[in-house]
Amino acid sequence: MEIGISTFLEATPHPVTGERVNHAERLRHAVEEIVVADQAGLDVYGIGEHHRSDYAGSAPAVVLAAAASMTERIRLTSAVTVLSSDDPVRVYQEFATLDGISNGRAEIMAGRGSFIESFPLFGYDLEHYDALFEEKLELLLKVRASEKVTWRGGHRPAIHNLGVYPRAVQHPLPVWIASGGNPESAARAGMLGLPIAFAIIGGMPERFAPLVELYKRAAAKAGHDVNKLHIATHSHGFVADTTEAAAEAFFLPTQAQMNVIGRERGWGQPYDRDTYDAARSLRGALYVGDPEYVAEKIVLLRKNLGVTRFFLHVNVGTMPHREVLRAIELLGTKVAPIVHRELARIEGSE
Template sequence: MEIGVTSFVETKPDTKTGVVMSHAQRLREVVEEIVLADQVGLDVFGIGEHHRDDYAASSPAMVLSAAAPLTKRIRLTSAVTVLSSADPVRVFQDFATLDGLSNGRAEIIAGRGSFIESFPLFGYNLHDYEDLFNENIELLLKLRESEKVTWNGGHRPAIHNLGVYPRPVQNSIPVWIGSGGTQESAIRAGILGLPLVLAIIGGNPTKFAPLVELYKKAATHAGHDVSQLRVGSHSIGFVAEDTEKAAELFFPSTQYGMNKLGKERGWAYYDRSSYDAARSSNGALYVGDPETVAQKIIHLRKHVGITRFMMYVPLSTMPHELVMRAIELLGKEVAPRVREEISKWEAEMR
């Protein structure tokens, strides 16, 4: 069972002062967060690609590369790379470079992402999303298989027996499929035999269990060894010394972020009752003291089949020292609890 962190490197206004920090400051902060995550024994840190003024990380590979020489063992991944609006050759080169700098710790989570700004920015038509993704994932997987590539598609110029460099340290950089929870993306990941990451950010997390089964069924049908496949969760959360403290500290920025998105997408107003319901035992917020958070993660493993849990923290802007403390508690207190109980549970299941 892997435990880690994801960040979109947000730069929304501070809920108390209204001050918006610079992109440069937030980028430096997130590098410190990655270094701490490595030091406290977390398994993975993911950076999400966004192209808006309230997010600082338009290039996850660049951010992760800044942290690579400062870390020793933590896996470094995008979360996600918006592959439909990216050149797969450049994506591969960027993450092969990261792989070299980290001595074989790079990963890619390829997906649509939750925003569409990259499509007009890079000159792509959003209506071509599916075709673009299918072509680009095919080419990306081809690039990691061999040094020289011949490829032809409908949206990108053909490649005729050309080498793509640098080559990564790993024999094959792990490529995951990131999904918001659609059957189509789960089936795609299963057919390709790729690990799947689910954005479990609302509702009852156990409702994702049928989607995981569908993923495994598609993989089995395609001839893949299901026992080798991994399923991850990207879930919002925060850890503090006690549950009430965690709830009080995390609410203001969470409410601000949810309602900012809600205005754009037509969601209902996010109030304290919505928040408290989401952090209950059946909700999708992993907020509380180490034991509370650990038990919710264990429940997710046992009832949904998640083998990698990535906590998205912070949502919106929070004081850096609070984020650092949450990461420290996640690594030193939550992760050991989860690993120990899951290890015992798996031994009993054999």
């Protein structure tokens, strides 16, 4: 069971003071977070790609590379790369470069993108949303499989027996499929035998169990060893020394950011304290509390979904940097050991 951090490099105004972390400062904070996560013993750190003013993460591979030479063991991944609006050859080159700098610790998490700003920015038509992802995923997997590539599609110029360099240290370079709960994405990942990451930011995580089963059935039907599949989840949360402190620190930034997104997407119902507190319950999708409580929720997630990796998304809205670093430290030094001990006890007795 791997445990790590995910972030979109939030740079939103603080809901109380109105102070805004500028993009340059947020990027430097991210490098420090990765170093602290590595020192705390966490397994992975992921940065999501976005192209809007309230996030600084438009180039995840660059930020991850900045921390690669300052860390020793932590894996470094996008969370996610919006593959539909990017060039798969360039994506492979960037993460193969990161893989070389980090000596084999890079990963790509590829998704279609729940935020769509990159499509008009890079000249792509949203009418081709699904077709773009399918085609570009096919090319990315071809590039990672072979130094010389021959390929033809409908949305990108063809490649005729050309080499792609540098080659990654890892062969193959890990590529995950990221999904917000789309059955087609789960089935596609299973058919291809690729690891999958589910974003679970609302409702009860156990409701994703049918998607996990769909993923496994598709993998088995395609001839892949189900026992070797990897499943990750990504959920919002925060760890502090007490559950009360965690709940208070995380509420206002979370409320502010969720209401911004809610207005953009027409969710209608404002995000309030009752919604927040319900999500913090044991079966809810928010992992907010002291180390023991957060660990209990991760163990329950493992029981219900069989996950092999858990991402805690700490910065939903702008949080004080020192509090974020403390949360990362607690996740690595307190939460993860509890989870590992409890899973060893439970699964060792089965």
